[in-house]
Amino acid sequence: MVSRVVIQTEDFNVTDVLAKLREGDLRVGAVCTFVGTVRDTRLLSGKDTDAIVSLTLEHYPGMTESSIAAMMDAAHQRFDIYQAHVIHRIGPLKPADQIVLVAVTSAHRGESFKACEFLMDYLKTQAPFWKKEETPSGSTWVDARVSDDAALAKWGIQAQNAG
Secondary structure, eight states, X not given: OOOSEEEESSOOOHHHHHHHHHTTOTTOOEEEEEEEEOOOHHHHHSOGGGOOSEEEEEEOTTHHHHHHHHHHHHHHHHSOEEEEEEEEEOEXXXXXXXEXXXXXXXXXXXXXXXXXXXXXXXXXXXXXXXXXXEXXXXXXXXXXXXXXXXXXXTXXXXXXXXX
């Protein structure tokens, strides 16, 4: 069985992770994955001043892994899944770098899709990570967004992050 939660500075190879996740488990009929990457915000806004030069992610070692593991246990209780795996990167990242991988296996795609979305909604709002964006105009810590809290609320979980 693949380790369930990995926090690391180095990049990950999605193909390798999925091969290990499925290895020897002939029950698996579906694998759902989500890969988050650093966006070039200049392309979204059209302004060079909004360009993310780098994004630095920090975490609280031990607490972060425990929080994500508890969320994965909740996913196992809510959905009929076999395995779930999360890799989350920390440290400085540049546009196009991979940040996070969530992979879920199950017998059928519906359960994998729901569990993957549930895990990402949790990661965006509740996992103890802190993001600092570096732009040409300076650096700022990223606040939680109301839309992320609303996404988590559809699972019956109330977050109090954004205001």
